[in-house]
Amino acid sequence: MSMKIPPQYEKMKRAMSWSRFIVLKPYKALLLFFLCLALFLPGIFSIESKWSPRIWFDSDHSEILKLNRFEKQFGSDTFISLGVYHPDGVFQNKTINILKELTEKMWLVKDVIRVESMSNYNFIEASEDDIRTDPFFSKNQYSEEELSTLKRKALNHDVLPDFFISPDGTYALIYAYLKPILAGEETDFTQVVEQTRQRVNEVKNKQEGLKVFITGPAAGNDAFREVSQSDNMTLVPFMFAFLLGLLFLQFRSFSCVILALGLIGTSIGVTFGLMGHTSIIFNSLLAAIPGVLLAICIADAVHIFTSYYYFRSHGHLSREATLLALVKNFQPTLLTSLSTAISFLSITFTDIAPIRDLGYLCGFGTLMAWLFTYLAIGSCLSLISEFLDGHPPKTFEFSR
Numbered sequence: 001m002s003m004k005i006p007p008q009y010e011k012m013k014r015a016m017s018w019s020r021f022i023v024l025k026p027y028k029a030l031l032l033f034f035l036c037l038a039l040f041l042p043g044i045f046s047i048e049s050k051w052s053p054r055i056w057f058d059s060d061h062s063e064i065l066k067l068n069r070f071e072k073q074f075g076s077d078t079f080i081s082l083g084v085y086h087p088d089g090v091f092q093n094k095t096i097n098i099l100k101e102l103t104e105k106m107w108l109v110k111d112v113i114r115v116e117s118m119s120n121y122n123f124i125e126a127s128e129d130d131i132r133t134d135p136f137f138s139k140n141q142y143s144e145e146e147l148s149t150l151k152r153k154a155l156n157h158d159v160l161p162d163f164f165i166s167p168d169g170t171y172a173l174i175y176a177y178l179k180p181i182l183a184g185e186e187t188d189f190t191q192v193v194e195q196t197r198q199r200v201n202e203v204k205n206k207q208e209g210l211k212v213f214i215t216g217p218a219a220g221n222d223a224f225r226e227v228s229q230s231d232n233m234t235l236v237p238f239m240f241a242f243l244l245g246l247l248f249l250q251f252r253s254f255s256c257v258i259l260a261l262g263l264i265g266t267s268i269g270v271t272f273g274l275m276g277h278t279s280i281i282f283n284s285l286l287a288a289i290p291g292v293l294l295a296i297c298i299a300d301a302v303h304i305f306t307s308y309y310y311f312r313s314h315g316h317l318s319r320e321a322t323l324l325a326l327v328k329n330f331q332p333t334l335l336t337s338l339s340t341a342i343s344f345l346s347i348t349f350t351d352i353a354p355i356r357d358l359g360y361l362c363g364f365g366t367l368m369a370w371l372f373t374y375l376a377i378g379s380c381l382s383l384i385s386e387f388l389d390g391h392p393p394k395t396f397e398f399s400r
Helices: 013-024 026-046 062-074 093-106 144-155 189-203 217-251 254-277 286-313 318-348 353-389
Strands: 002-005 079-085 112-116 122-127 130-135 171-178 211-215 395-398
Touching: 013 026, 013 318, 013 353, 026 254, 026 353, 079 093, 079 189, 079 217, 093 112, 093 171, 093 189, 189 211, 189 217, 211 217, 217 254, 217 286, 254 286, 254 353, 286 318, 286 353, 318 353
Parallel strands: 002 395
Antiparallel strands: 079 171, 079 211, 112 171, 122 130
């Protein structure tokens, strides 16, 4: 049985040819869709992630080469630090002993090669012709007078204030420096931070009012990972639920929600698959990809669904409405996708590697979202139409 198609679509030859293929041969269209999935999805298992400052430039970039030479000559300047705070001041016996304990414990953290704090700082004093060098904290217990003397010495020292101790004497710092890494290696900041937290948890309840803060470049690098994972575990699912909820309220159809969800998931999946195939390193900036593609996929799907229900409301059968929706939106959605992809690709001319990779992947994902909108949503609507219309048409005729 043939179906009547309005004659104004006769001039849209490319759109009509592409849409006819999807509507009349939905199984072949779905085969192409699954071939794309089979080609790209396995790359997900090859994705590697890094969170160090080195991710921002290529390994042969001049700034990275400078960093390599610096670390080779002077050692690593990457450290994780602990800030020990007490509102009544650091110069108390309990606080001093906790500071000394943390300093000793930080030597046990993975990749730490040097720990510095007031507890192992050698205080140098000169008396006439004698030079005397002693640990700044040489005892476990001090009298009130001795504590007052230590505080005065520390705050009047040339080095200690604003480095190991705050000017008001309430905040002390411990620096744990990490071993330098060789070219191609990566410091495991996650393990460093986790082990540091274990050391902090062992002492944080030993004194009322004591607070210990984990800071420093190593903690900051790992924070990028934590924030990215937190966003992907909370923010992205919330966006999914919110937009899919709006989609259901708009069209009152679970089929639309399921098809849109499939489009979003597969578009994001093949984009991350390309990431693995091309050895692009996952980092905090690339964690924004799901949110970007989510909006693009919803826009593509809404165009098709809106047109489909419009034509259904004007008396067309389901398969007719599917074909007309695909033809009607072919040029505008394709041009929009191409221009969006070009916009993303325009940011690839930068030396900053994550921004460049973001441009490549979002541009690719945008085009795949458009392709999957037609191959997956179009063919699924066509298959659903067989049940709604009661017959599978063999061809379409133009009404005159």
